[in-house]
Amino acid sequence: MYEERPARLDGAVVWSNSPTAQGFRPVLPDGCMDLIWADGRLLVAGPDTRAYVPEGPAARYAGVRFAPGDAPTVLGVEASALRDLRVDLGDLWGARTARRLADGVTGAPDRGTALETLVLRRASDAPAPDPLLRAVVARLRAGASVGVAADTVGLGARQLHRRSLVAFGYGPKTLARILRLRRALDLAAAGMPYAEAALRAGCADQAHLAREMRALTGTTLTAYLAAVP
Structure with missing residues (x-):
């Protein structure tokens, strides 16, 4: 069963999942990165450009999903370095530190809250999220074009692309496609x-949506929405 709630970190979400024996939905691209506890391990999920289906999924998960663009400053890694990857936190923070933190989350009465506290502590020492990129995300979520979003925040195309790679893991056009698909999925x-x-x-039309769904997720709207959560 999947559950989520707003995190105390601005724009983030705390979630938990215990996949059923019948299966679960694949993880679709959403423009975000996650810090995940999975059966005693801490992992970082990079930004996806395609659907992700775990091989031999864990029995229990908890996670913090950062707002688009916010994770790199907290985790200390550029998003593009983790595009379409799941990596052990030890690869980023060192094995000893990652194991100590993972053990603390594992032993906590509420693992989601423990992860949230961990992230809040890291965020308190990290630079603030880039307000220009947050404004870009807001414009794209509202349906604005990349050009309009860039003009609104006063960034040139090359500047926006370069900063997007660091924050989101891919260019603004890919982010715009992903956010548009998420809007369509929510409505459907x-x-x-x-x-x-x-x-x-x-x-442009339903056929356009079908092509985007297939390109970004490898499945169809009907198949995805019918899948077991």
């Missing part, structure tokens, strides 16, 4: 007809 999951969801999300 709420019961809106696919054709209407496509238009409301910013796709």
